[in-house]
Each structure stands twice: as structure tokens, then as C-alpha cells.
Amino acid sequence: MIVSTQPCPTGHHGYSETVPGLEESAEVARKLVKTALAAWHLEELTDAGTLLVSELVANAVKHTNSRLIRVVITRPSKRFVRIAVVDKSRTMPEMKTSNDDNLSTGGRGLLLIDALSDRWGTDLYRWGKRVWGELQCEVEQ
Numbered sequence: 001m002i003v004s005t006q007p008c009p010t011g012h013h014g015y016s017e018t019v020p021g022l023e024e025s026a027e028v029a030r031k032l033v034k035t036a037l038a039a040w041h042l043e044e045l046t047d048a049g050t051l052l053v054s055e056l057v058a059n060a061v062k063h064t065n066s067r068l069i070r071v072v073i074t075r076p077s078k079r080f081v082r083i084a085v086v087d088k089s090r091t092m093p094e095m096k097t098s099n100d101d102n103l104s105t106g107g108r109g110l111l112l113i114d115a116l117s118d119r120w121g122t123d124l125y126r127w128g129k130r131v132w133g134e135l136q137c138e139v140e141q
Helices: 025-039 043-063 109-116
Strands: 004-007 013-020 068-077 080-087 119-124 129-136
Touching (some): 025 043, 025 068, 043 068, 043 129, 068 129
Antiparallel strands (some): 013 068, 080 129
């Protein structure tokens, strides 16, 4: 697996990879998250991180027509790991409410992202968006 890295303000390199906009890309995304967390000695975040990236990829695949998506894992600060998926759609994600009838057949992705993340959000760009979730680190790195 070829992974690009970039320096972050915390001194930790970020990890990113462009993958096809297909459900199968979630496996590559999970491996990238595991690689980043292992490099930062944050293996305790692996379960939450891999589930989070799986949901982010699934949402990008299901709700956009992006042929390619980019998975990005960074350390924006010493306290947080940010896991993000970038796509070419400018449509903002909408979280369903717990009393929405459609939740029985789908639409739980953002609810799960909200539950897994200490904070999450969307950065809108001229050409698309980045949807991200942050996990808080238990130990200072």
C-alpha cells in the first residue's frame, strides 16, 4: 500500500490515500487508520477509528457520485486524531433524528459518526467537501 504523508502542527505526519468511490474501499481505509494509529502508539483507538472511517467511506459512496474519494488521518492537536473522507460533492450531510421512520432501513451513518466521535463536522470547498470525526487521545503524545 502506498501512503502519502504530510507534516502536521503536532510534529506527527498525516496519512492519506485516494481510493475508488466503492464500498470495497472501506477495507483500504481501515488499514490506513490502523497504520496511522500504530505509528502514533494509539492502538486503543483502533476499534473506534476503523468503525468511524468505515461509516465515513460508506456515506461518501452512498450519497455522492464521486469516482474517487480521499481518506485522510491527521493529528490536528496532541489531544485529537482526525479521520476524514473527502469527496467531490458539495451536498452537505444531514443527520436523521431518532424519531425518523427511515432509520429502520438506513440513515444511521451520521448518528453513528456522532456517537463514535468526540466532535465531527464538514468542511465545504468550492469543488467538494471533507467530512471528519475526531477521536480524543487518552494519553499525551
